[in-house]
Amino acid sequence: DAGVIQSPRHEVTEMGQEVTLRCKPISGHDYLFWYRQTMMRGLELLIYFNNNVPIDDSGMPEDRFSAKMPNASFSTLKIQPSEPRDSAVYFCASRWTAHTGQFFGPGTRLTVL
Amino acid sequence: DQQVKQNSPSLSVQEGRISILNCDYTNSMFDYFLWYKKYPAEGPTFLISISSIKDKNEDGRFTVFLNKSAKHLSLHIVPSQPGDSAVYFCAARAVGGADGLTFGKGTHLIIQP
Numbered sequence: 001d002a003g004v005i006q007s008p009r010h011e012v013t014e015m016g017q018e019v020t021l022r023c024k025p026i027s028g029h030d031y032l033f034w035y036r037q038t039m040m041r042g043l044e045l046l047i048y049f050n051n052n053v054p055i056d057d058s059g060m061p062e063d064r065f066s067a068k069m070p071n072a073s074f075s076t077l078k079i080q081p082s083e084p085r086d087s088a089v090y091f092c093a094s095r096w097t098a099h100t101g102q103f104f105g106p107g108t109r110l111t112v113l
Numbered sequence: 114d115q116q117v118k119q120n121s122p123s124l125s126v127q128e129g130r131i132s133i134l135n136c137d138y139t140n141s142m143f144d145y146f147l148w149y150k151k152y153p154a155e156g157p158t159f160l161i162s163i164s165s166i167k168d169k170n171e172d173g174r175f176t177v178f179l180n181k182s183a184k185h186l187s188l189h190i191v192p193s194q195p196g197d198s199a200v201y202f203c204a205a206r207a208v209g210g211a212d213g214l215t216f217g218k219g220t221h222l223i224i225q226p
């Protein structure tokens with residue numbers, strides 16, 4: 001298996017633009033998580049899905065952030081409009097119900113100018 | 114308010130010696146603890162975990178110790194090898210709560226030759 005796949009790996013955009021980050025979880029995993037890593041706050045959970053259904057989005061910072069999981073093999077995290085303080089590395093992770101450890105993708109480094 | 118704290122941002126250890134990484138937590142509802150290892154430009158990789166019903170878990174060169182009364186856990190790596198140089202994250206999961214993990218800010222372990 002290729003592991004968790006994220007795209008793009010790097011994104012540079014201007015303030016006010018819409019940004020869409022993509023994730024393909026490991027096949028067969030029924031949980032998907034979105035995290036954000038910053039120097040100030042470390043790794044923070046934004047939202048997670050179970051069987052494609054959002055379970056907890058209390059970590060989503062603002063209404064500008066939204067996430068979807070239309071099927072078991074794809075999820076998106078969208079920021080509209082983006083702001084410079086959204087600059088961070090965004091990680092997607094997935095896991096199988098019977099295993100607590102999560103498998104992380106390589107991350108998307110987002111820079112908002 | 115950080116619920117998982119790694120108070121040492123960095124640690125330098127000589128190759129062949131023991132590396133001890135520490136982690137403290139404040140939330141009594143945490144019932145499962147994990148250690149992740151992260152190389153630059155990669156996502157965190159699951160290393161080892163421990164349930165709150167145990168006080169020790171060992172996997173090869175890696176051992177995690179849990180002291181529930183002190184709300185403290187530690188990761189021991191022995192002997193330390195150059196490939197162990199990475200950032201190590203402590204993470205915890207709350208019983209009956211969200212399936213997402215709460216992470217510490219990480220400790221950068223540097224193995225000196």
